Amino acid sequence: MKNVTIKDVAEKLNVSISSVSRAFNDTFDIKKETRNRILKVAREMGYYPNPIAKKLTQKKTFNIGVVVPEFINEYYSEVIRGIQDILVDLGYQVLIMQSDNNPERELKNVKTLVQNMMDGLIICPSVKSKNMDYYLDEINKGYPIVFLNRIEKMFPAKKVLFNNTKWSFFATEHLIYQGYKRIYHLSGSNDLGITKDRIQGFIKAMEKHHFSKDDYKVIETGILSEEAMATVQKLIDNEDLPEAFICVSDFVALSTISVLKQNRIEVPKDIGVIGFTETKMASLVSPKLSSVKQPTYKMGKSAAEMLMKLINNEPILSETIVLDGSLNIRESSLKANL
Amino acid sequence: MKNVTIKDVAEKLNVSISSVSRAFNDTFDIKKETRNRILKVAREMGYYPNPIAKKLTQKKTFNIGVVVPEFINEYYSEVIRGIQDILVDLGYQVLIMQSDNNPERELKNVKTLVQNMMDGLIICPSVKSKNMDYYLDEINKGYPIVFLNRIEKMFPAKKVLFNNTKWSFFATEHLIYQGYKRIYHLSGSNDLGITKDRIQGFIKAMEKHHFSKDDYKVIETGILSEEAMATVQKLIDNEDLPEAFICVSDFVALSTISVLKQNRIEVPKDIGVIGFTETKMASLVSPKLSSVKQPTYKMGKSAAEMLMKLINNEPILSETIVLDGSLNIRESSLKANL
DNA sequence: CTGAAAGCGCTAACAT
DNA sequence: ATGTTAGCGCTTTCAG
Numbered sequence: 133m134k135n136v137t138i139k140d141v142a143e144k145l146n147v148s149i150s151s152v153s154r155a156f157n158d159t160f161d162i163k164k165e166t167r168n169r170i171l172k173v174a175r176e177m178g179y180y181p182n183p184i185a186k187k188l189t190q191k192k193t194f195n196i197g198v199v200v201p202e203f204i205n206e207y208y209s210e211v212i213r214g215i216q217d218i219l220v221d222l223g224y225q226v227l228i229m230q231s232d233n234n235p236e237r238e239l240k241n242v243k244t245l246v247q248n249m250m251d252g253l254i255i256c257p258s259v260k261s262k263n264m265d266y267y268l269d270e271i272n273k274g275y276p277i278v279f280l281n282r283i284e285k286m287f288p289a290k291k292v293l294f295n296n297t298k299w300s301f302f303a304t305e306h307l308i309y310q311g312y313k314r315i316y317h318l319s320g321s322n323d324l325g326i327t328k329d330r331i332q333g334f335i336k337a338m339e340k341h342h343f344s345k346d347d348y349k350v351i352e353t354g355i356l357s358e359e360a361m362a363t364v365q366k367l368i369d370n371e372d373l374p375e376a377f378i379c380v381s382d383f384v385a386l387s388t389i390s391v392l393k394q395n396r397i398e399v400p401k402d403i404g405v406i407g408f409t410e411t412k413m414a415s416l417v418s419p420k421l422s423s424v425k426q427p428t429y430k431m432g433k434s435a436a437e438m439l440m441k442l443i444n445n446e447p448i449l450s451e452t453i454v455l456d457g458s459l460n461i462r463e464s465s466l467k468a469n470l
Numbered sequence: 471m472k473n474v475t476i477k478d479v480a481e482k483l484n485v486s487i488s489s490v491s492r493a494f495n496d497t498f499d500i501k502k503e504t505r506n507r508i509l510k511v512a513r514e515m516g517y518y519p520n521p522i523a524k525k526l527t528q529k530k531t532f533n534i535g536v537v538v539p540e541f542i543n544e545y546y547s548e549v550i551r552g553i554q555d556i557l558v559d560l561g562y563q564v565l566i567m568q569s570d571n572n573p574e575r576e577l578k579n580v581k582t583l584v585q586n587m588m589d590g591l592i593i594c595p596s597v598k599s600k601n602m603d604y605y606l607d608e609i610n611k612g613y614p615i616v617f618l619n620r621i622e623k624m625f626p627a628k629k630v631l632f633n634n635t636k637w638s639f640f641a642t643e644h645l646i647y648q649g650y651k652r653i654y655h656l657s658g659s660n661d662l663g664i665t666k667d668r669i670q671g672f673i674k675a676m677e678k679h680h681f682s683k684d685d686y687k688v689i690e691t692g693i694l695s696e697e698a699m700a701t702v703q704k705l706i707d708n709e710d711l712p713e714a715f716i717c718v719s720d721f722v723a724l725s726t727i728s729v730l731k732q733n734r735i736e737v738p739k740d741i742g743v744i745g746f747t748e749t750k751m752a753s754l755v756s757p758k759l760s761s762v763k764q765p766t767y768k769m770g771k772s773a774a775e776m777l778m779k780l781i782n783n784e785p786i787l788s789e790t791i792v793l794d795g796s797l798n799i800r801e802s803s804l805k806a807n808l
Numbered sequence: 809c810t811g812a813a814a815g816c817g818c819t820a821a822c823a824t
Numbered sequence: 825a826t827g828t829t830a831g832c833g834c835t836t837t838c839a840g
Contacts (some may be wrong), residue, residue: 135760159559171658180585182585183586184522184525184526184585184587185526185588186524187522188523188526195586203541203546203547204544204750205544205551206541206543208541209540209568211540212541213568213570216568216570224568224652225567225579225582227565227566227567228565228566228567228568229563229564229565229566230547230550230551230554230564230566232551232554233798238770239559240563241563243522244533244563244565246523247518247520247521247522248521248533248586249522299567311539315666315758327502337551345653357750357754376716383750383751383754385740385753385756386751386755389754389756390753390754390755390756393756408488412542412695413724413751413755415728416695416721416724416725416727416728417724417728417751417754417755417756418728418755420657424678434548
């Protein structure tokens, strides 16, 4: 039960604890021979340096904390894989905490990670994150933090973002080129910066192509299936259907298609639908879902690389990295070819 | 940059560090008045007890570690929500690590968590986890570990499992009752215990209903979409299609349906399909996917509760908790009603 | 009730 | 090249 300590090893070998420490840290000032002897016996005794004690004396922990809102789909999974692929090779371990989109829990998570002396943090804020003061405090203290996604473009901190405006614009334009004349945007929560960005891209496309205000609409639908379905059903009941929907997520897009189908409205023949933040399901469903793909893995990698620079005091050219995605056109938005 | 320590607070107030410690731990042997005075000033100074130092002196960290293979869908997300909902209320924080289904990384993760003095661990093993010796060592040392899912029924440790055999049996029987006369099981990796369990349930149903060996088949397909699609396409090419598929996951089920559709075979009219480990997508796609639902949230809760008992040395009635799920019949397996 | 002091396991000067 | 010692920030006897 009792753990073997550096002292136990030292006594067993009749050397000082510093020698054992040196052996394990492989410093220059120890004879290879002694080192090996110590290491060998230590292994036998099942000794392993206590990282807690180590943390107390050293600054470095080689632990990185990541806070994500949730794991409802592969989005953050891939982000984290990107992060890990960079950091694990550099000897870091990645500790993850889930905030469940609860700002209080998020803050508590961040504090836990800070207090556990993570060398740095990558934070993917919750929907209604309002903890920015605390974060700014830490940043000002010199604590390395990189934000990822869902953070205001103007927030004064290192961050990695997806170019929501641009790809929302492209997705909308794609619908326009397909000949859809009346387009609604089922958007996410207005509390989110990214929602505003996507709305902006949507409207930009509408205006560029001279849509009249009657021919487009932004409806805040949220990200829940039930909400989306209710919204679409209401549009049907009110006979206020557009020719195409651009949806905040694949999940909402599928919900939309599902309701339309229930009402014997066919996609893409009667109505076009395009999703956002592509999931693997997109190409497996029928009709195959067109969607905007985000570079999740790369976002994770970029955030991790940025964090490393921050930690190693290397110069960071730009505080904000904005990444591009791609538009995966499949069946659900293809009116033209019918 | 420099953090405020207990000493700083003590000096500022002209009290001993023990008093400050007492104030923060709210022990009985301190005057309420002193306590409040200390707390007040400490807050002002921005002091917060360093948990690392605390860990060094105390045994308890109120941190629980969770290792999961991945987050490709909401499965482990819900498991973790279950875990958190139990533990957060008890004052614990949950630290998560992702093994990416890599056994080495899994082991490294577990070691990191152990060395960081987590009070206990919940481990969801990888596909090819072979680290059992290390885990058994820790358990024998008295370290509280609970396993969840994907672990051999006979493994001598606390664990929470889903009754794969039973629900595989039920799902198969459902297909039988629908009138499908020839059924193939697209199974997961044979390295997994749960795969064997599901195969067992499948075969049990086949035998109970006197299917001849020619009328059922188990095909190891894995969990990748590409593999599943290739497998199904090959069956089509070989004119070896069954009347129904029971698939290892919703993902594989959707892949299967997708290939069938490409070949103008309709589900459920021509062929029935049922998934496993239901995802939210199941009810959104067309045809709506029948699937076996696992009690993910409850599994997380059970594991957390078991871990608490383990940590608090409370009696544990049964080493293994096996939970039941449900069969959500939707459209993809409904031949009878057509 | 409060303070002094030992110690948790380790690192990092400082000696030798 | 190795040993000695003073912390790291906190808890916890033990005195008083």
